[in-house]
Amino acid sequence: MKRTVLLTALLSLLATACTVDKDYDLSDDNLDKTIILAKGYSIPVGSFEPVYIADILPATIFPGGVTTDVVVPIITASFVGRDIVIEGMDKLYEDNYHFTEATLKMVVKNTIPCNLSFSGSLTDTSGNIIPGSFMDVTGSIESGSPETPSYSPVSIKLTLPDNDANFDKILLHTTGNFGDKTSVTLNSTQYIQFTEVSLTLNSGILIKNK
Amino acid sequence: MKKLIAIISAVLSIAATVTAKDFQTGYFLKGYNYAYRLNPALTPNHSFVGIPVIGNASISTGSNVGMNAFVQPLDGSLVTFLHPDISAENALSKFNKGANKLQTDFNFNILSLGLKTGRFYQTVDINARSMSTASIPYELFSFLKDEYSSSSHFIGKLSASTSNFVELAYGISFNVAGIVKVGARVKGLVGLANMDLSMKNLEISLDEERWVVRGNGSLTMAIDGIKAVTKADNSLDLSKTIDNIESIKSPSGYGIALDLGAQVTIIPEYLKVSASITDFGGIGWSNKINAVSSGTSWSYTGATNIPLGDDGSISIGDELSGAFDDFTDIISLTPEEEVSSFEMLPATFRAAGELKFMPFMTAGLLATVRTGTFGWSELRASLNADYKVISGSVSAAYNTFGFALGAAANLNLRYVSLFLGTDALYLGKLTPQGAPVNKLNMHVTTGINIQF
Known part of the structure; x- marks a missing residue:
C-alpha cells in the first residue's frame, strides 16, 4: 500500500511541478522587439570631395568663377559664410534606425587662406529645425593655402529628441576671419575637404520593433 | 548587425525545437519495453506492439542557458536582452561565460514490435x-550588448548543426552461459536533411578608421530540392535559399549503424552490470550546398572622395547605410561545387550497475557519454521499485547541461502497458505557450503498448 501511495505521489509531482508565468507570454502582442546596438561604436565613413571656396565665402568677398589668383583686400576681418549642408541622415530611418546622440568626427583639409568655424542646427525632412535638437562643435579650421594646406580636427556632437524619425540634414553655419591680414590671394580652386569622417554612436542604434 | 541577430535567431530556432530522446531513467525501470534502445541486451520478458505514434512519445530540450536570458518581463511587456532598458550587466549575467549550448534530440517511434521466440528476443x-x-559563445552576446570598451572582440566559434533521418532497425538478444545476456541492433538509415554551419576564429575589430573582421566560415546542406540562391556578388543568400525548398521527395543520404550491448549477472538476483554502444555508424550525405567564406578577412575603411550632391551638399546617409550593409558581409559565404560527405552518428557509450538491496527495490548507476558534434555526458543514479503491476524509478543526474531529476512510473496490465516519466523534471515556470522559462532542460515521455 505504501508503495502504491509513493508511486501515486510521484505521478502527481510530475503533473503539478510546473506553473505558468504569464509574464513570459511569447505571443507577438506581448513581445517588444525594440533593441539597441553598437553603443559607443564608430562607423568609418571616409572622405568627401572638396567643397570649393565659392560655396563657402560670401559673394561680397569672393564672387566665384574666378579661376586665376585674385588679390582681395580685407575690409572686415570676420564674415558670415554660406551654409554647408550634410544631408541624407533620413536614410538611416528607412531601416528604422534611430539614435539620440552621436558624434561626427572629421579632419578638415583647408587650402583657403582664412580661419573657419562651424555652428549649426539639425533639420527635418521638411527643412525645419527639429525642436529639442542640439549641436555642439568642437574645433576650428585653421587658415591654409594650396601649397601648405592645414589639417584641423573637428568634432560635431549631435543630440536629438527620442526617436526623431524625420532627422535629415545638418546645417553647418560657417563663420570666418582673416586674422590680421590686410589682403589675401583667392582662387576658385581653393577648397576645404572633409576627410577621415566617422560617426560615433554615443547612444547606440535603436531599432524599433522590427 | 541585423544579420548577426538573424543568425542568432536562426541558430536558436534550430536548437529550440521541441524534441524527444531516449529515456535514460527507463534504463532500470521494470517493465519498460524500450530499454533495448539504450542497451540492446535489455529486452523485456514479453512480446509487445507499440501503438503507432503513441507507443513511445516524448519531448525534451537540453541547454545550459535559459529562455530568461533572451527575454525578460519589463513594464507589462516581454523584451529581449538587447532592449535599451535592460542593462548590460543584467543581460550578460544570465549567459554562460563560455559556450551557450542548446541541443535537441528527437527519436520518434513510428512503429515498434518486440517478439519473444524461444531463447531469442527480436525487435x-x-x-x-x-x-x-547550436553553440553561441558568450563573447558574441557581449559584443552585441556591451557598450564600447575595446575596439577588438574575439568572438571565437559559432556553430549550428542538424541531422534528420529515418531509422529502420532490427534487433536480437539472447542469453549466453546463463549469466550473460547480449543484444545487437542493426539499423539502416535514410537521410532526409542535414546542415552544418560553422564560423571559426571570428574576430571583429571596430574603430573610427577601420572595421576589420576575420574568420573562417563554412556551410553544407543536404536537402532534396535545395538550390543555392546567390546575390549580385555571388555570395549565398541563405534566407532565399531556404525559402525555395519545396517538399522533400527523395532521400539525401544513406547509412548504416550498429548497437551492441551486454548485461552480466554478477550475483544472481542482487547485482547486475551492463554496457552498451549505440549509434555506431554514419550516413553518407549528398550536399547540394557547399559554401565557404569568401575570404579570411574583411575590412572597411570608408569610401574616398565621396561625391557631393548637385547643390554642393555632403550626403552622408548613403555611406552610413552602405557601411551597415557591408558589415553584414562578415558571414558572406560563396557556393562551391557540390560535395558528398560521410558523417558519423554520435556514438553513445553507456555503462551501468544495478544492486538489489530490498525485496522490491534496486539502486542503479548509469554513466553515459555521447560523442561528436551532438555530444553530451551524464552520470545518473536511480532508485527503482516494483510491486505487482506497477513499477517506478526516481533518478538524479549531473550532465553537460547541469543537474537534473528524473522520475518514471510504469503500469503493466495483462495486455496493455502504460508509462510516464521524465529525465529532467522541470520544477520551474512555463510560458503560457508551454516552454520552460529557466534552463531549457526538460524531458517528458509517455507511451501505451499492447503486450502479449
Missing part, C-alpha cells in the same frame, strides 16, 4: 530521428 523498429545543436 523491429521504424523511427524518425532528428538531432540538432
